[in-house]
Amino acid sequence: MATMTLVQAIHDALALEMERDPRVVLLGEDIGKNGGVFRATEGLWARFGSDRVIDTPLAEAGIVGMAIGMSLSGLRPVAEIQFVDFIYPAFDQIVSELAKFRYRSAGQFTAPVVIRTPSGGGIKGGHYHSQSPEAYFIHTAGLKVVMPSTPADGKGLLAAAMRDPDPVIFLEPKALYRTAKGEVPEGDYTVPLGKARVVREGEDVSLITYGATVHVAEEAAAMAEEEGIHVEVIDLRTLWPLDVEAVVQSVEMTGRAVVLHEAPRTCGFGAELAALIQEKAFLHLKAPVARVTGFDTPFPYSLEKLYLPDALRVIGAIRATVNF
Amino acid sequence: MVFLRALDEKAQHLQRAGRIGFYIGAAGQEAAEIGSGFALRKGDWMFPSYREHGAALMHGYPLSSLVGQLFGNSADATKGRQMPNHWCDRSARVVSVSSPVATQLPQAVGVAYAAKLGGEKSAVIAYFGDGGSSTGEFHVAMNFAGVFKTPNVFFCSNNQYAISLPFAKQTAAGSIAVKAAAYGFQGVRVDGNDILAVVRVTRDALERARAGEGPTLVEALTYRMGAHSTSDDPTHYRSEEEVEAWRRKDPIRRFAAYLKKEGVLTDQAEAAVAEEAREEVQRAVAACEAAPPVPPESLVEDVYAEMPWHLKEQQEWIRIPVKG
Ligand SMILES: Cc1ncc(C[n+]2csc(CCOP(=O)(O)OP(=O)(O)O)c2C)c(N)n1
Numbered sequence: 001m002a003t004m005t006l007v008q009a010i011h012d013a014l015a016l017e018m019e020r021d022p023r024v025v026l027l028g029e030d031i032g033k034n035g036g037v038f039r040a041t042e043g044l045w046a047r048f049g050s051d052r053v054i055d056t057p058l059a060e061a062g063i064v065g066m067a068i069g070m071s072l073s074g075l076r077p078v079a080e081i082q083f084v085d086f087i088y089p090a091f092d093q094i095v096s097e098l099a100k101f102r103y104r105s106a107g108q109f110t111a112p113v114v115i116r117t118p119s120g121g122g123i124k125g126g127h128y129h130s131q132s133p134e135a136y137f138i139h140t141a142g143l144k145v146v147m148p149s150t151p152a153d154g155k156g157l158l159a160a161a162m163r164d165p166d167p168v169i170f171l172e173p174k175a176l177y178r179t180a181k182g183e184v185p186e187g188d189y190t191v192p193l194g195k196a197r198v199v200r201e202g203e204d205v206s207l208i209t210y211g212a213t214v215h216v217a218e219e220a221a222a223m224a225e226e227e228g229i230h231v232e233v234i235d236l237r238t239l240w241p242l243d244v245e246a247v248v249q250s251v252e253m254t255g256r257a258v259v260l261h262e263a264p265r266t267c268g269f270g271a272e273l274a275a276l277i278q279e280k281a282f283l284h285l286k287a288p289v290a291r292v293t294g295f296d297t298p299f300p301y302s303l304e305k306l307y308l309p310d311a312l313r314v315i316g317a318i319r320a321t322v323n324f
Numbered sequence: 325m326v327f328l329r330a331l332d333e334k335a336q337h338l339q340r341a342g343r344i345g346f347y348i349g350a351a352g353q354e355a356a357e358i359g360s361g362f363a364l365r366k367g368d369w370m371f372p373s374y375r376e377h378g379a380a381l382m383h384g385y386p387l388s389s390l391v392g393q394l395f396g397n398s399a400d401a402t403k404g405r406q407m408p409n410h411w412c413d414r415s416a417r418v419v420s421v422s423s424p425v426a427t428q429l430p431q432a433v434g435v436a437y438a439a440k441l442g443g444e445k446s447a448v449i450a451y452f453g454d455g456g457s458s459t460g461e462f463h464v465a466m467n468f469a470g471v472f473k474t475p476n477v478f479f480c481s482n483n484q485y486a487i488s489l490p491f492a493k494q495t496a497a498g499s500i501a502v503k504a505a506a507y508g509f510q511g512v513r514v515d516g517n518d519i520l521a522v523v524r525v526t527r528d529a530l531e532r533a534r535a536g537e538g539p540t541l542v543e544a545l546t547y548r549m550g551a552h553s554t555s556d557d558p559t560h561y562r563s564e565e566e567v568e569a570w571r572r573k574d575p576i577r578r579f580a581a582y583l584k585k586e587g588v589l590t591d592q593a594e595a596a597v598a599e600e601a602r603e604e605v606q607r608a609v610a611a612c613e614a615a616p617p618v619p620p621e622s623l624v625e626d627v628y629a630e631m632p633w634h635l636k637e638q639q640e641w642i643r644i645p646v647k648g
Binding site for chain 1: 344345346396397400403404405406407410422423424425455456458459461462463486487488489493494497555556560616617622623624627634635638642
């Protein structure tokens with residue numbers, strides 16, 4: 001095993017899949033000679049050529065629309081949207097087109113496109129380089145939504161996404177690109193989509209989260225441990241389709257759930273998680289499901305630290321749930 | 325131009341020292357910025373992109389607000405909401421900058437339409453880059469402006485690059501200006517490093533707009549001498565020889581040489597202007613940097629005209645942080 005950062009692990013998955021499958025093509029802004037603004041595609045242009053690592057004009061609707069067309073003819077395009085905040089010009093192509101091809105043609109046409117894009121805050125990027133729009137995509141039937149929190153998952157989930165028969169929105173927590181380091185299996189390696197990971201076991205409270213806040217959750221769980229509260233931390237990895245069994249099983253055991261994400265609260269994915277837990281594990285609950293989230297405001301520049309959930313806010317919710 | 329160069333140098337320095345988070349420079353493009361800004365009249369509207377602080381200053385945007393915005397503290401009239409380089413000033417009719425490229429262009433058509441409707445003799449200038457000309461919004465705006473014959477000037481600072489992508493990767497047309505023909509109005513290409521030519525062309529376009537003769541697309545051919553932003557490393561994608569060739573066409577040196585030849589400028593006067601510019605920038609920085617941070621409670625202000633219940637609730641969590 002090699003130790004890698006998240007961005008290196010993503011690069012590794014892209015390089016290996018391009019090697020393994022000649023149908024794989026990458027397209028996006030600045031991904032060629034420049035290797036992507038986060039360097040995820042560094043060296044791939046020189047290695048695989050400009051027919052397979054395609055620098056496009058600055059037009060997200062063009063990138064996604066073109067990727068759809070390539071996928072309809074059997075290629076396996078991986079589109080990079082430079083920051084998820086700039087995905088909205090392509091939103092129509094994603095939600096009205098990409099997500100609908102299989103259903104509207106009863107399976108005659110499919111569009112197995114992967115859209116990779118840096119997501120979330122924590123890098124002092126201000127409003128337009130920090131958003132967490134996963135709920136829009138989860139809300140759209142036909143899309144799979146994935147977010148890794150470790151380098152190993154970054155590699156394994158991306159490779160799985162690139163082999164998946166359906167379109168996948170692959171959200172990369174940019175705050176972790178260089179801060180998350182870990183062991184990554186060498187060579188061919190996949191992590192199945194739709195399977196959550198128990199990060200840490202505990203029998204008092206289930207703390208359910210994904211992406212960058214997995215690390216916040218671990219910190220809060222360690223603090224809770226000192227108070228004698230044993231927290232089970234679950235990293236969803238694939239947000240949709242959800243590993244609902246993993247969530248329900250854990251909550252049935254602990255009887256308490258805290259859901260945590262940095263996206264805004266109202267109609268955030270946490271609301272869906274709370275509703276599902278309430279539907280499927282109601283009689284096991286000893287306290288209402290608590291939500292720790294970002295605020296219902298546009299993402300702020302100067303008050304970023306305040307906006308993002310930290311371990312203190314999470315421990316507050318854990319205590320409130322335990323003492324209910 | 326000299327002042328803008330001094331401001332840029334200082335801001336880059338502040339960023340490298342970690343005193344501001346980010347900066348986008350305009351070195352090399354001063355003639356396009358200052359020349360076009362100079363051509364505006366009070367009452368005209370400006371839709372800048374993130375690189376047009378020079379033009380904004382020419383149009384009455386106060387230096388103290390500009391520098392305050394860089395610090396994102398309480399000296400920032402926009403409460404630290406956005407990253408540096410995202411200015412606005414209602415009283416100067418400088419509209420708030422957004423990061424997503426070219427979104428301002430159709431909005432500028434709306435303002436121009438309203439001016440026409442209200443019988444106002446003002447014009448609307450909207451700035452964008454060569455990359456911006458690839459977006460859907462550019463084409464939409466041009467088409468609407470042509471159809472409604474609005475008093476718009478679309479000012480493209482063609483600085484040869486959109487981050488790493490050279491101009492040839494944005495369009496096969498060889499020129500932005502020619503695109504106007506397809507939308508039924510005039511396009512003009514101007515040497516963007518010649519301030520007098522820029523003033524002339526922009527002034528003519530603005531005059532035509534005010535006289536009810538419809539929109540103009542101006543393409544100012546120039547060069548971004550520095551990095552795209554403080555997060556960018558241009559050595560990945562362009563050669564030092566290329567930069568050097570453009571450095572010889574530096575708009576400041578060029579205009580100074582002309583003025584000296586005409587006997588209007590002396591070496592001493594030139595040095596004095598540069599010194600004065602540095603001092604003024606320094607004073608503004610000292611005044612703004614000392615301001616206190618924005619208050620945490622302001623996080624949830626200005627989302628709506630009146631604060632709804634859920635934001636009042638969320639404001640309470642800021643006051644008692646661990647309730648989450
Ligand atoms: C819609 C959108 N896509 C991507 C980006 C990321 N991005 C920021 S600036 C930039 C290049 C813009 O180039 P250009 O329009 O030529 O303006 P310049 O920076 O050269 O002044 C890119 C790709 C963005 N801000 N908005």
